[in-house]
Amino acid sequence: MRFLLELFCVVALGLLLGGGLSWYSIQNRHGFGSLTIDRWTAWPQAGSPDADPYTKAKVASDGEVPLDSAEGVEFVARDDAQGQRLSRNCSYRLMGKTPVARLWTLAAHGEDGRTLFGSDGKPSVVVSRNMTYDQEGSVSIGVSPMLASGNWLPISGSGPFNLVFRLYDAQIINDRGLVRPQMPVIARQDCV
Amino acid sequence: MRRLAYLGSLTLVFAGIMHILIILLIPSYAAQDAWTKLEERGELWRFSTVALPGGANTSKLPSIDPAFGIAACRFDLSEAPLIVETSGDLPFWSVAIFDRKGRNIYSFNDRTAIERRLSLIVVDPVQMAQLRKNPSEDTERAVLIEADVKQGFILIRALQQDQSWAPVVRQFLSDATCQRYEFPDEA
Incomplete structure (x- = not known):
């Protein structure tokens, strides 16, 4: 009788612990197989059959359709250069060189991956070919609820958000291995 | 103790x-993987536009690039090989094939496509052997992909660079066909 009770406790607790740990471990992406440049993180292998089990589980449970190697790479930033969580109440400026790619887009997404919109109702996204660059080839993009001078990515509302930088037909990984690309720095300006 | x-x-x-x-x-x-989400959007062997730039992402697929229009089609190679075709003069498009579990099998973009046209045939190993015995004009024009899967889905992503491209992107995606490929008669 005592043995049965103990067995029950071990199984029940084990299931609870194992299940809870599994649930917790797919709430966020992990460092496995990731490529981090400053505040930007990418999972170039996310959609491939060679991805690690945690990334695979996360991709499947969210129902994501990750970009494959011949399509592009997706970098996500959750924090600004100082390490503060990105907030829709603040304005930011992205500055610097971008990695070599045929084109890139910069978009603002909510915590759950949905697209955000500016106050004019248009989606928060800009495409590289519509950007202006300085003489050294650097780009400067204002991310703010209010109209910014030069290149502007509009955001609106309040709460945290993620910046997603997608490089298409990119040379991040070539046959000689990893090319460490430069990513723009996210500098916080003022907050409401 | x-x-x-x-x-x-x-x-x-x-x-x-x-x-x-x-x-x-x-x-x-x-329960909510990409296949299941696409299942709600339409039948097998038919493209459905799951996202259009400008915010019409009604697909429940997370983290979709809002500058892109996306069409998806589910297929089942145990019924027949798949042939996908569309054309249009866009600045950028890419195609990715996924298996039932949402893992990438193959991908390419407009630069690597033949004449920048989208024309591809997906076959399983048995069908590949059949095609090798009986090559046809179609298989010479198309990108031929051998995939060791039964069910899967194909995703076309088309860039809408700015608002003026919206009709072109829409046309490109709605012109896309996703059909069972019929083997040519043995001569």
């Missing part, structure tokens, strides 16, 4: 095994 420590470590070991099992089994049993 020793018995309790023994039971405790037994629980931990059991929890660890369960954790590993659950993580490995999630891709096979996820």
Whole structure:
């Protein structure tokens, strides 16, 4: 009788612990197989059959359709250069060189991956070919609820958000291995 | 006391095994994976536009580039090989083929396509052998992909550089066909 009770406790607790740990471990992406440049993180292998089990589980449970190697790479930033969580109440400026790619887009997404919109109702996204660059080839993009001078990515509302930088037909990984690309720095300006 | 420590470590070991099992089994049993989300959007062998730039992302697929229009089609190679075609003069498009569990099998973009036209045939190994015996004009014009899967889906992503491209992107995606490929008659 005592043995049965103990067995029950071990199984029940084990299931609870194992299940809870599994649930917790797919709430966020992990460092496995990731490529981090400053505040930007990418999972170039996310959609491939060679991805690690945690990334695979996360991709499947969210129902994501990750970009494959011949399509592009997706970098996500959750924090600004100082390490503060990105907030829709603040304005930011992205500055610097971008990695070599045929084109890139910069978009603002909510915590759950949905697209955000500016106050004019248009989606928060800009495409590289519509950007202006300085003489050294650097780009400067204002991310703010209010109209910014030069290149502007509009955001609106309040709460945290993620910046997603997608490089298409990119040379991040070539046959000689990893090319460490430069990513723009996210500098916080003022907050409401 | 020793018995309790023994039971405790037994629980931990059991929890660890369960954790590993659950993580490995999630891709096979996820209730809201990409396939399931696309299943709600239409039948097999038919493209449906799952997202259009400008915010019309009604697909529940997370983290979709808002500058892109996306069309998806589910297929089943155990019925027939798949032939996909569309054309249009866009600055950028890409195609990715996924298996039932949402893993990438193959991808390419407009630059690597033949004459920048989208024309591809997906076959399983048996169908590939059949095609090799009986090559046809179609197979010479198209990108031929051998995939060792049964069910899967194909995704076309088309860039809408700015608002003026909206009709072109819409046309490109709605022109896309996703059909069963019929083997040519043996001569």
